[in-house]
Amino acid sequence: MPDDDFQFPAKLPTLANVPAQFRACYQPTGVGGFTLTPEAQAIADEGNAALAAAQQAHEAALADCDKVIKERTDTLHGMIAHTAIGDAMDAQGVFSKHAPAGLALFLKRHKIEIEPADDGEGHVVLIRDGFGLRSVEAAVSDWLASDEGRAYAPAKKSTGEFAAMIERLKGSR
Secondary structure, eight states: OOGGGOOOOSEESOSTTSOGGGGGGEEEOSSSSEEEOHHHHHHHHHHHHHHHHHHHHHHHHHHHHHHHHHHHHHHHHHHHHHHHHHHHHHHTTOOTTTHHHHHHHHHHHSEEEEEEOTTSSSEEEEEEETTEEEEHHHHHHHHHHSTTTGGGSOOOOOOSHHHHHHHHHHHTO
16 A cells, blocks of 8 residues: 555554554554554644545535536526527517517427537527427427417418509509
């Protein structure tokens, strides 16, 4: 055993496993065995207390790092989700001035899940609803067709005869 690994136990039956340079730290008990000298015990206690304090500080630092990582991951995931949903709303024709309100309402009503992309680059945003996990595009499309999302959907172009006459009039100007 390397000398650095010696643990300085308080009581030992023999000094056979104690490195030669540390044997002076032990005194015979008188009933068989050996104990640390009071000076060695004080040094060991001080070292153990310092080690315990260092370990506690290390664990606290790790907990702080984990907290910061979680906060930053949550922020990043929020940004990724907002971008993906905003892009899907834009692709569906939601007016840009109505998009923030529509996005807020959509986020309030849906559970968002962010997963790493299969290719290892970037993330995939999925929506969990009553149908299971779905793409953002499908969920936004269905939401815009619902009673709640209809207010944010673009107006549908009329395709009747009257609409055709209006288009012809606009074209003749």
